[in-house]
Amino acid sequence: MKKSIESDIYDLIGVGFGPSNIALAVAIDERSKLQGNLKSLFLDKQSDYSWHGNTLVSQSELQISFLKDLVSLRNPTSPYTFVNYLHTQGRLIDFINLGTFYPCRMEFNDYLRWVAGHFSQSSSYGEEVVSIEPIFKQEKVNELRVVSRDALGNQYEKTARSVVLGSGGTPSIPEEFKGLKDDGRVFHHSQYLQRMLTQPCAKGKSMRIAIVGGGQSAAEAFIDLNDSYPSVQVDMIMRASALKPADSSPFVNEIFSPDFTDVIYNLAPEDREGLVNEYHNTNYSVVDIELIDRIYSIFYRQKVSDLQRHAFHCLTSISSAEATDQGVELSLRNMADGTDSTKQYDLVILATGYKRKHYKKLLAPMAEYLGDFEVGRDYRIKTDERCDAALYMQGFCQSTHGLSDTLLSVLAIRSDEIAESLYTHLIKQQSGEMFSSSILDTVE
Numbered sequence: 001m002k003k004s005i006e007s008d009i010y011d012l013i014g015v016g017f018g019p020s021n022i023a024l025a026v027a028i029d030e031r032s033k034l035q036g037n038l039k040s041l042f043l044d045k046q047s048d049y050s051w052h053g054n055t056l057v058s059q060s061e062l063q064i065s066f067l068k069d070l071v072s073l074r075n076p077t078s079p080y081t082f083v084n085y086l087h088t089q090g091r092l093i094d095f096i097n098l099g100t101f102y103p104c105r106m107e108f109n110d111y112l113r114w115v116a117g118h119f120s121q122s123s124s125y126g127e128e129v130v131s132i133e134p135i136f137k138q139e140k141v142n143e144l145r146v147v148s149r150d151a152l153g154n155q156y157e158k159t160a161r162s163v164v165l166g167s168g169g170t171p172s173i174p175e176e177f178k179g180l181k182d183d184g185r186v187f188h189h190s191q192y193l194q195r196m197l198t199q200p201c202a203k204g205k206s207m208r209i210a211i212v213g214g215g216q217s218a219a220e221a222f223i224d225l226n227d228s229y230p231s232v233q234v235d236m237i238m239r240a241s242a243l244k245p246a247d248s249s250p251f252v253n254e255i256f257s258p259d260f261t262d263v264i265y266n267l268a269p270e271d272r273e274g275l276v277n278e279y280h281n282t283n284y285s286v287v288d289i290e291l292i293d294r295i296y297s298i299f300y301r302q303k304v305s306d307l308q309r310h311a312f313h314c315l316t317s318i319s320s321a322e323a324t325d326q327g328v329e330l331s332l333r334n335m336a337d338g339t340d341s342t343k344q345y346d347l348v349i350l351a352t353g354y355k356r357k358h359y360k361k362l363l364a365p366m367a368e369y370l371g372d373f374e375v376g377r378d379y380r381i382k383t384d385e386r387c388d389a390a391l392y393m394q395g396f397c398q399s400t401h402g403l404s405d406t407l408l409s410v411l412a413i414r415s416d417e418i419a420e421s422l423y424t425h426l427i428k429q430q431s432g433e434m435f436s437s438s439i440l441d442t443v444e
């Protein structure tokens with residue numbers, strides 16, 4: 001294992017190069033023309049970029065208008081709009097003929113890769129950031145050490161004046177399944193496509209499969225298993241009493257507009273949670289109504305044909321999961337009548353969502369300067385007076401900035417709010433110093 005320490009000082013290092021930080025790269029690129037270049041670098045642990053690549057089943061669609069791409073809401077004349085992407089790919093007219101606001105996710109993935117590709121000089125793949133540490137200068141934390149590793153275990157240390165965390169969610173594994181992490185027969189939905197490739201059903205062998213969860217991912221996995229693997233028998237297992245539709249009606253959708261970020265942020269902290277929870281059914285444990293209709297129709301046809309291929313277990317909790325020679329044994333409790341049963345499966349797919357706490361682990365060496373990780377309106381973590389380096393978070397601020405925070409909804413606006421704050425910070429920090437970038441050269 002090699003350790004290399006870079007001597008350059010970056011104005012900004014972005015952790016993760018998904019939609020949040022790609023949008024930031026675009027916003028900085030725009031500002032740089034007026035405010036000067038930043039020396040920035042975005043690190044992503046994937047060896048090659050893909051947007052939730054293992055979930056891109058052929059039927060999956062974007063759950064948000066393509067007009068909420070990385071830039072259009074701020075600057076529809078940008079070269080990085082989804083419309084310009086379509087134009088450069090020669091598909092604009094065909095897309096118009098589709099008559100939809102909701103492209104397939106495979107296409108949106110390709111759009112994100114296309115935008116990211118324009119920033120290859122300032123991005124690096126195959127590097128996982130493992131910690132962010134303080135660097136002292138005149139008794140203050142003025143810079144940050146970003147420690148990363150590649151797949152071979154080589155370690156890299158880089159120095160930055162600011163860091164923007166955009167590392168997304170981490171698969172949430174229910175307690176009952178934690179002991180089965182290394183059992184090849186249980187996996188999280190985030191690995192779906194890759195893991196399905198090697199299953200016996202890919203060669204036509206029969207399999208009993210459980211999908212745990214009742215949200216969009218569970219529904220998408222069910223449809224894909226039904227359509228792509230005729231030899232599988234699938235049980236959907238969920239605590240909810242039914243698959244419930246996502247509320248995407250227009251008045252409710254206004255909560256995803258950029259202005260609503262101020263509404264949430266300006267509330268008293270104790271009132272924010274209530275308002276965020278009121279709209280939980282726009283995004284969490286809910287399914288697109290078209291998918292619900294398709295799934296209902298599949299079960300109805302089973303009744304007509306009297307061939308019971310799949311089963312639907314709602315109001316069902318899983319009290320334990322055990323690996324046996326025959327399969328993965330799930331102990332199920334029917335929450336309606338209190339009865340218990342056990343079932344064996346060849347495969348269990350956990351469509352159990354994502355946690356957003358990753359930042360705490362990465363920032364553990366900085367903890368004493370960060371208090372409760374309180375975040376300002378500009379997404380900058382409030383640090384105490386001993387810390388002058390800037391840390392921003394994208395995608396970890398739902399409780400203060402609203403439900404858009406983990407989605408694509410306000411990326412075009414949020415990225416520029418962060419870029420503006422970042423320039424202000426760097427100019428303030430660097431005035432009177434030697435600096436690596438040309439920021440001050442072009443600022444009045």
Ligand SMILES: Cc1cc2nc3c(=O)[nH]c(=O)nc-3n(C[C@H](O)[C@H](O)[C@H](O)COP(=O)(O)OP(=O)(O)OC[C@H]3O[C@@H](n4cnc5c(N)ncnc54)[C@H](O)[C@@H]3O)c2cc1C
Binds near residue numbers: 016128130169
């Ligand atoms: C299956 C799925 C479908 C979705 N569909 C939609 C949708 O249709 N509409 C919508 O608005 N939202 C959707 N979302 C929500 C999703 O969170 C956002 O669309 C978007 O991906 C958020 O972007 P991000 O950059 O913040 O996070 P992510 O897209 O998760 O990107 C984070 C990046 O950081 C990298 N990374 C993580 N940890 C590290 C580390 N330690 N070091 C270096 N790199 C790291 C990852 O490899 C990844 O590339 C979906 C989410 C999922 C899981």
